[in-house]
Amino acid sequence: MKKRIQTLTAALLLCTAAMAQDGNAGITEATNQVKSYFDTGTNLMYAIGAVVGLVGAIKVYKKWNDGEHDTGKVASSWFGSCIFLVVVATVLKSFFGV
Template sequence: MKRLPKKEALWLFLFIAGTYTVLAQSSAGIDQATAEVSSYVDPVSNLIIAIGAVVGLIGGVRVYIKWQSGDQDTQKAIMGWFGACLFLILVGVVIKAFFA
């Protein structure tokens, strides 16, 4: 059996130790990034839901004004505003479910 010279054994040891250190640092970095992203999920999700509520209120007022003025395309306006409001609320809920 052939033995490794001291110089090559030292390089092998440094390589293994360096690889272990790099892997440990990247794991800590990933854990820190996960915690950072998780801390932003609830505020962003609540903000999106609040924006959806404001869009719904604005849409309701605009549809009411169209309906009172006798426009024929009120149905199209209702579907557009309702779809936008529903989309924003669902995005907020899905973000919470995906990152929680």
């Protein structure tokens, strides 16, 4: 039994040593991959902001035509969410220097 444990431990150590990689190369590769997705992600956030803005404009217009009293509150919340998406996308892009 002791010999089996020693053999298993040796095999495990050999496999671990064979699969070891350079940590800096892995981190650099991951950084490059994330940076390559940033432009696509930023454009996606801008597109989502545009769709949210259109939906919000339609809802506000409907409330305004129906004569509801909370139109200003609804307009500011929809407009604020669009501005938030655009600002977050721009800040992330400038913060990470992409």
